[in-house]
Amino acid sequence: xxxxxxxxxxxxxxxxxxxxxxxxxxxxxxxxxxxxxxxxxxxxxxxxxxxxxxxxxxxxxxxxxxxxxxxxxxxxxxxxxxxxxxxxxxxxxxxxxxxxxxxxxxxxxxxxxxxxx
Amino acid sequence: xxxxxxxxxxxxxxxxxxxxxxxxxxxxxxxxxxxxxxxxxxxxxxxxxxxxxxxxxxxxxxxxxxxxxxxxxxxxxxxxxxxxxxxxxxxxxxxxxxxxxxxxxxxxxxxxx
Numbered sequence: 001x002x003x004x005x006x007x008x009x010x011x012x013x014x015x016x017x018x019x020x021x022x023x024x025x026x027x028x029x030x031x032x033x034x035x036x037x038x039x040x041x042x043x044x045x046x047x048x049x050x051x052x053x054x055x056x057x058x059x060x061x062x063x064x065x066x067x068x069x070x071x072x073x074x075x076x077x078x079x080x081x082x083x084x085x086x087x088x089x090x091x092x093x094x095x096x097x098x099x100x101x102x103x104x105x106x107x108x109x110x111x112x113x114x115x116x117x
Numbered sequence: 118x119x120x121x122x123x124x125x126x127x128x129x130x131x132x133x134x135x136x137x138x139x140x141x142x143x144x145x146x147x148x149x150x151x152x153x154x155x156x157x158x159x160x161x162x163x164x165x166x167x168x169x170x171x172x173x174x175x176x177x178x179x180x181x182x183x184x185x186x187x188x189x190x191x192x193x194x195x196x197x198x199x200x201x202x203x204x205x206x207x208x209x210x211x212x213x214x215x216x217x218x219x220x221x222x223x224x225x226x227x228x229x230x
Contacts, residue, residue, distance in 0.1 A: 004160070031215070043161070043207060043220040056216040091160055095215070104149065104168070104215040108160030 002026040006092050006109035014117055016081050021112045023075045023092030032075045033093040033106065034067065036060070043091070049075065082116045089113050119144045119210045121191075123221035130198045131229055138193040138224045140208030150191040151209040151218070152182055161207060167191060178202070198228045 005024045013019050025032050034046040047057040049067055066078045075094075079086055090113075093106040121142045130136045142148055149168055153161040165176025167184045175181045182193045193206060208221040 033218075035218075035220075042222040045217050045219065048216045050216075055214075056212075058217075093160075104211060105151075105163045105166065106153075106161070106218060107163070108153075110158070110160045 002107070004092055004094055004107050004109035006090075006112050008112055009110070010113040010115070012115045012117065013082055015084055019079045019082055019086075019114060021077045021079075021090050021092075021114070023077070023109055024073055025075055025092065025094030026107055027073075029094035029096055029107070031055075031095045032067075032069070033095075034077045035091045035093060035108075036088040037091065037111075038088045046077070046090075079114075082114075084116050087114055087116045119212055119217075119219045121150075121208045121210050121219060121221040123206075123208055123224045125224050126222075127225045127227065129227045129229065132200050133197050136195050136198040136202070136226065136228070138206050138208075138226060140191045140193065140221060141189050142191060142208075142210050143189065144210055146213050148184070148186075148189075148191075149211045149213075149215065150182075150184065151211070152176065152180070152191075152193050153207045153209060153220075155205040155207065155223070157204075164193070164206075198226075200228050200230055202226060203228045 007022045032049040037043045045058050047061045048055045064080045089111045091111045092109045151166045152164040155161045167174050172184045205223045207223050209218045211218045
């Protein structure tokens with residue numbers, strides 16, 4: 001079964017450092033998402049991406065965050081200058097475009113745990 | 118604005134008994150509702166969804182959910198719980214364009230043998 005893969009599975013970084021989290025979505029999917037889950041809290045939407053541009057973003061997704069799909073397969077989330085409160089599990093997800101029976105189902109990766117010290 | 122609420126942090130049930138995990142929603146426009154399950158150290162996995170049509174939706178692993186418009190609820194149910202159903206369950210609602218999904222706070226289901 002196709003899956004979304006994420007790397008690294010765990011990254012520890014110092015406050016102020018840049019971090020790049022990588023995701024390989026399912027190959028025929030066209031919508032891409034980043035969500036995060038702070039330990040013990042709800043899953044929060046960060047950003048959605050379609051047709052090489054951001055289609056929606058949350059208040060969390062400020063100027064410190066950016067996304068890109070540089071090579072048509074990887075989908076990356078960059079945090080320019082990490083803060084302690086960025087410590088969380090970051091989930092990448094993808095879905096088909098359109099409104100068919102499978103189109104609006106998100107397939108999630110296993111997550112990348114970010115620890116900011 | 119879209120939102121969902123899961124009023125129970127934890128649900129405990131004995132194996133073989135029916136289980137219910139509750140979810141209520143608040144939406145502007147049509148409700149597009151989903152249930153996802155998260156096992157330890159794994160991403161969220163899709164269980165089922167309601168977009169339109171029959172109010173009773175059947176999904177993976179024997180789970181089902183009933184869309185109730187008058188009570189704005191979308192409770193997840195299973196007639197007979199298994200120990201392997203123990204996991205974290207998330208209710209979610211999407212915006213009208215499926216650009217953004219809003220998740221509930223999650224309910225931990227414990228099924229005891």
